[in-house]
Amino acid sequence: MKRNRVNNSLTTLLGLLCLCSAVSAQNKNGSDAGVGPGSFTENGAWIPQGAEAMDGLKMGPFVNLPNGGILTIDGYQCFISSDEGLHWQAYPIFADSMKYDIRPERALIRTSSGVIILAFANDKERANWNWNPEISDSPGAILPTYTVRSLDGGKTWEEPQKLHDEWTGAIRDIIETTDGNIVFTTMMMRHNPGHHTVLTYTSKDQGKSWLRSNVIDLGGVGHHSGVTESTLVQLKDGRLWMLMRTNWGTFWEVYSNDDGLKWDDVKTTTIDASASPGLLKRLASGRLVLIWNRRNPEGQHSYPLVGGDLQWSETPASVHREELSIAFSEDDGKNWSKPVVIAKCTPKMKYMNLPGGAKDLSYPYALEAKPGELWITTWRGGLRLKLKEADFVR
Secondary structure (H helix, E strand, O other): OHHHHHHHHHHHHHHHHHHHHHHHHHHHOOOOOOOOOEEEOOOOOEEEOOEEEOOOOOOOOEEEOOOOOEEEEEOOEEEEEOOOOOOOEEEEOOOOHHHOOEOOOOEEEEOOOOOEEEEEEEHHHOEOOOOEOOOOEOOOOEEEEEEEEEOOOOOOOOOOEEEEEEOOOOOOOEEEOOOOOEEEEEEEEEOOOOEEEEEEEEEOOOOOOOEEOOOEOOOOOOOOOEOEEEEEEEOOOOOEEEEEEOOOOEEEEEEEOOOOOOOEEEEEEEEEOOOOOOEEEEOOOOOEEEEEOOOOOOOOOOOOEEEOOOOOOOOEEEOOOOEEEEEEEOOOOOOOOOOEEEEEOOOOOOOOOOOOOOOOOEEEEEEEEEOOEEEEEEEEOOOEEEEEHHHHOO
């Protein structure tokens, strides 16, 4: 009888140990409360099965180099890696680094001619931001837009070009068109009252000179109002298609028939989105991919709103950034696959909380490192992952 009690006790103990091990493995793999099967990144974000954390990778944006390396920018330097981001060689971009500090929201491209072009806002010249709630404005605010080129794969860089002084909320995207023109998105603050607008610059000579588009101004009142932080892609019919962040629950769209010199046909889309920037990209497969924060968490129909006070914005807006989603289109954005959450904030995260304490995974960049393999990083939330297109096209 005593031996049976001992055996029973040992069996119970072993069972408990196995159960604890299973729970521990389950938690490590991301199957704890609130998330499905998957894993956690080093920074505490949950990612689903099929996505792989790339902890320690720099933020991006990245460009592929002909020798198989990758290149990115950070602060006032260019970095090149030949081992998928494990080690980096730094190269200075500016003759006088004290004059420049590249903001995290930037755009980078290696053109078909091998020219590397960086478009950025210079934090060193940021000035006169003094939001006055009595007039809902910050008169004279300055945060200039620049471009700079490298002709030798990022080892040396030319003198930067300033394109405008007005407050640049963010620079988010750059593409090369089928005609060989380079187009990037930027912003320009307007006043009386303060609000943001979107515009693009087009280069017909590989970034030596730039032509400014018309300014897309849909009004607004507040330091986060108006249209902002746009992303663009060339459609198969030759038009450029741009999606703009708004506070109105969806992306708004606009088209150009002349490689970004003039934009028109501004209207809302049916793509639900929070007040956060998305990223469009044409993949080697021909599909479009969109990476963004949806208006509400998956499976929910509401999210706490901010703004509507004529300071943040004139209308209440969702700033849901606790999930990052991905979707694909086979027909140039007319229809999209069902969005899939590829990263989700968890209590493990301790990074860049939004007002009210919400977590934040936003401002995505994407590199197609090889056909069908996407590296996705974010500025806010520090996400670093890779996934295969085929595993998420649904």
